[in-house]
Amino acid sequence: MQKNFSANTLEYETLLEQFKKILKKNALKFTLQREMILKALYDSDGHLTPEALHRLIQERHPDIKVGIATVYRTLSLLEDSDIVTSLSFGAQGKKYELGTKEHHDHMICTECGEITEFVDEEIEKRQEKIAQEHGFLMKDHSMQIYGLCQNCQKNNQ
């Protein structure tokens, strides 16, 4: 599968180390399941529902059982640790993606749900400036553009 263009900033090994560190710090354990889930998220293009992630892992490791509950549990854990973020647009359910990618924004097709990522330096800078103007200390931001992707524009005509 094609890796998303918004390349992960971190090598997998680094990410794994980060995860392990957080686990240790909180007296939690590093398990095979947790690693498999992290790896699957890393390798995919993100935007996976818990169900889809579970399915993906089962396909990759038919020999090892991973319960759906563990997927949910691990996703919350990863979200609490700021390693993944969740988002949901339009009709489909909540999706998860690695939060360690280089920052990016989303363009969402309201028809088919396709999500495209993009980064625009100009907007990034401008946001910082707006925050400053309002005496606001910016910690994070998110932006979404809604509309119709090329395909759905055609199909709707």
Add this chain to the structure above:
Amino acid sequence: MQKNFSANTLEYETLLEQFKKILKKNALKFTLQREMILKALYDSDGHLTPEALHRLIQERHPDIKVGIATVYRTLSLLEDSDIVTSLSFGAQGKKYELGTKEHHDHMICTECGEITEFVDEEIEKRQEKIAQEHGFLMKDHSMQIYGLCQNCQKNNQ
């Protein structure tokens, strides 16, 4: 209840007409429930879960029964008609809001929850450009800046 500052572009009456037109066009009926749901969305500051919306309507009209199923049904209808959009970030579930507001830009203080709204022409234009570059037909957008407002910056020192 206080009206949101991000003023709706449309007067309620206009919005209602638009809704009625869509209904008629699709041989659907205009009902009291549908109107109540649209009105509640219009008056609120948006970002309501179906449950919350249902509760709100029940509070406003204790005399009239509106089933939760009808709320769900109407929300999908409104979403299909591009009158509302749904989105969800972080831990909480899916939320719905009117899709007819002119701008959706918020600056949110993660400490006290204060929401400041802003519009920035440069960003607006830039967004349009990005959409075009991706062959995307932009219908709407939203942007959030998270951080600390002036007050909370002080209090946190």
Add this chain to the structure above:
DNA sequence: ATAGAATTGTAAAAAAATTTCAAGAGAGTG
């Protein structure tokens, strides 16, 4: 007013997410 079709609330069902619990596995200690 009437008829025909869509809509509603209720309750049941399905889907999604969370919790319980006994068995199993990781990590630190010796």
Add this chain to the structure above:
DNA sequence: CACTCTCTTGAAATTTTTTTACAATTCTAT
């Protein structure tokens, strides 16, 4: 390595959220 303590797991049960079925009701166009 063995031991123990605690966390984690899968499975199943439970809860929560969303959708569906259906008979009664309401709307819209004559």
